[in-house]
Amino acid sequence: MQSETSVKVEQLKTAAAAQVAVLRFHGDITSTSKAAVLDAYRGLPAGTGRIVLDFSKVDYLNSSGIAILIQLLMEGHKTSQSIHSFGLSAHFQKVFAMVGITKYTHLYPDEPTALASFA
Amino acid sequence: MQSETSVKVEQLKTAAAAQVAVLRFHGDITSTSKAAVLDAYRGLPAGTGRIVLDFSKVDYLNSSGIAILIQLLMEGHKTSQSIHSFGLSAHFQKVFAMVGITKYTHLYPDEPTALASFA
Amino acid sequence: MKTDKSLSVEQRKEQRVELRLPSKLGFEKIAMQTAASYAAILGLAPDRVEDLKTAVAEACINAIEHGNHGDEKVVVGVILTIDHRRLEVKVLDHGSGITHAVLPPDIDKKMLGEEDPRGMGMFLIEALVDEVEWVSNPPEGSYARLVIYLDREKR
Amino acid sequence: MKTDKSLSVEQRKEQRVELRLPSKLGFEKIAMQTAASYAAILGLAPDRVEDLKTAVAEACINAIEHGNHGDEKVVVGVILTIDHRRLEVKVLDHGSGITHAVLPPDIDKKMLGEEDPRGMGMFLIEALVDEVEWVSNPPEGSYARLVIYLDREKR
Ligand SMILES: Nc1ncnc2c1ncn2[C@@H]1O[C@H](COP(=O)(O)OP(=O)(O)O)[C@@H](O)[C@H]1O
Numbered sequence: 001m002q003s004e005t006s007v008k009v010e011q012l013k014t015a016a017a018a019q020v021a022v023l024r025f026h027g028d029i030t031s032t033s034k035a036a037v038l039d040a041y042r043g044l045p046a047g048t049g050r051i052v053l054d055f056s057k058v059d060y061l062n063s064s065g066i067a068i069l070i071q072l073l074m075e076g077h078k079t080s081q082s083i084h085s086f087g088l089s090a091h092f093q094k095v096f097a098m099v100g101i102t103k104y105t106h107l108y109p110d111e112p113t114a115l116a117s118f119a
Numbered sequence: 120m121q122s123e124t125s126v127k128v129e130q131l132k133t134a135a136a137a138q139v140a141v142l143r144f145h146g147d148i149t150s151t152s153k154a155a156v157l158d159a160y161r162g163l164p165a166g167t168g169r170i171v172l173d174f175s176k177v178d179y180l181n182s183s184g185i186a187i188l189i190q191l192l193m194e195g196h197k198t199s200q201s202i203h204s205f206g207l208s209a210h211f212q213k214v215f216a217m218v219g220i221t222k223y224t225h226l227y228p229d230e231p232t233a234l235a236s237f238a
Numbered sequence: 239m240k241t242d243k244s245l246s247v248e249q250r251k252e253q254r255v256e257l258r259l260p261s262k263l264g265f266e267k268i269a270m271q272t273a274a275s276y277a278a279i280l281g282l283a284p285d286r287v288e289d290l291k292t293a294v295a296e297a298c299i300n301a302i303e304h305g306n307h308g309d310e311k312v313v314v315g316v317i318l319t320i321d322h323r324r325l326e327v328k329v330l331d332h333g334s335g336i337t338h339a340v341l342p343p344d345i346d347k348k349m350l351g352e353e354d355p356r357g358m359g360m361f362l363i364e365a366l367v368d369e370v371e372w373v374s375n376p377p378e379g380s381y382a383r384l385v386i387y388l389d390r391e392k393r
Numbered sequence: 394m395k396t397d398k399s400l401s402v403e404q405r406k407e408q409r410v411e412l413r414l415p416s417k418l419g420f421e422k423i424a425m426q427t428a429a430s431y432a433a434i435l436g437l438a439p440d441r442v443e444d445l446k447t448a449v450a451e452a453c454i455n456a457i458e459h460g461n462h463g464d465e466k467v468v469v470g471v472i473l474t475i476d477h478r479r480l481e482v483k484v485l486d487h488g489s490g491i492t493h494a495v496l497p498p499d500i501d502k503k504m505l506g507e508e509d510p511r512g513m514g515m516f517l518i519e520a521l522v523d524e525v526e527w528v529s530n531p532p533e534g535s536y537a538r539l540v541i542y543l544d545r546e547k548r
């Protein structure tokens with residue numbers, strides 16, 4: 001099956017010199033993405049407090065993929081991480097809101113806004 | 120049926136002050152496009168010598184649509200018009216070459232090049 | 239030619255399009271694209287085409303996973319029709335169908351691990367289309383029937 | 394449920410996808426998208442997906458126009474299969490098929506009005522895919538069989 005998920009991890013500093021880990025997803029996020037998504041997330045250095053999820057290169061996202069994101073957000077919630085997202089189409093912004101996960105990750109229109117808005 | 124052809128006609132002057140008529144195609148170019156394409160072309164002012172065909176907004180092009188373009192090029196050839204094209208995907212550039220119509224309309228990578236290259 | 243017996247000459251309804259897929263996850267993307275181009279040809283607005291794509295994908299995933307238990311040799315059927323500017327998609331499987339009601343996901347419970355993180359497909363389908371119906375008729379099979387109105391604003 | 398008789402439980406080949414369309418110009422775009430997403434799932438390179446799309450569209454147009462004479466109630470069938478990294482598309486109609494050879498268009502003759510400006514569909518199909526075959530078997534129908542190799546560079 002094509003379009004396997006890959007996740008690129010980047011460490012950035014915001015203008016205010018805050019350390020942020022960015023997870024850039026590529027391909028599809030579906031039931032087969034569990035290891036790729038959660039391994040990348042769990043591989044972040046201990047003490048990571050700010051995370052940005054970049055969906056701009058995601059081709060296809062379904063409810064099983066969203067369930068994996070919920071698991072990620074659940075783990076982040078437990079450790080009080082702040083997780084911002086950007087790069088979702090208008091349609092998937094709506095879907096995220098319908099499902100309710102916008103309560104646990106705020107959606108930003110682009111990367112600079114997602115980075116700038118960390119407290 | 121959606122995606123009917125529409126053609127916008129513009130009159131431009133090149134940097135060298137040559138008068139050029141631009142036909143901007145929108146939607147599909149198929150067997151149902153004959154009137155839209157040929158009427159726009161035939162409605163150009165008498166004496167039009169330089170024409171640019173803009174394919175950048177064409178969603179779908181098939182062999183019946185190419186046949187209509189051949190008719191247009193045939194009429195242009197008879198009256199010694201110079202007809203340049205741009206905005207085709209790499210795939211349709213190849214298809215135009217396969218069919219041979221690149222002998223009658225040169226393909227340019229973009230609008231400025233198509234305009235600048237009139238003798 | 240050994241003609242495919244199932245390819246019948248006459249169709250019951252004009253503009254009917256049928257698709258059959260193997261029950262293999264990932265193939266729902268084909269149904270999604272087929273439905274999207276059918277809807278685009280009929281003039282459905284682009285944002286509603288996106289709604290339809292997600293709903294069709296979720297219905298096919300359920301047919302593949304739950305209806306046909308991922309047995310690749312078993313077919314998922316997708317039937318697209320249009321009637322009075324209502325676009326209908328039937329997604330057919332060979333399972334026994336749905337017995338329970340559709341529950342909206344409770345994100346707080348999911349966050350606390352008190353609810354399965356999955357279980358959002360049927361909810362999304364209901365939320366995204368204008369009408370939905372789940373019909374089961376064992377042993378013949380079951381189907382989800384989704385309807386989207388061509389002339390309705392976005393959800 | 395009145396189950397569609399033609400939706401058989403077992404498929405003959407894994408990963409087989411079938412599509413049926415009414416014989417209406419424009420609906421070839423659905424076949425094009427269905428074939429494109431099938432090919433993309435199987436890993437066909439993007440430029441070759443474009444080749445396949447045009448070839449499938451032209452074969453469907455011929456099936457609609459020449460095979461089924463534009464009778465919307467008559468079905469065009471599209472069968473997609475993969476075997477040994479060869480993607481095969483059969484486009485089936487209910488006509489009597491092709492008797493003549495495929496002639497490459499002579500653009501100069503077309504320009505002089507000595508040749509019909511049309512008549513490029515079969516030429517394009519041959520030029521874009523790796524194998525093509527036209528089979529006629531009246532009264533059952535005819536088909537075009539197009540094959541594209543997953544591992545071949547662009548044409
Ligand atoms: N086509 C189907 N056939 C049988 N059962 C189904 C079908 N679709 C859904 N179900 C049942 O409904 C439940 C909820 O489905 P859904 O909301 O899509 O979430 P998920 O598939 O993630 O469990 C499934 O777990 C399954 O038990």
Ligand SMILES: Nc1ncnc2c1ncn2[C@@H]1O[C@H](COP(=O)(O)OP(=O)(O)O)[C@@H](O)[C@H]1O
Pocket residue numbers: 182455456459460486488489490491511512513514515516535
């Ligand atoms: N599926 C078909 N059934 C019957 N005849 C066909 C079929 N496809 C093509 N033909 C015949 O071959 C001719 C050439 O087809 P083609 O090269 O696609 O050009 P065009 O369709 O523009 O005429 C058609 O005019 C028709 O006579």
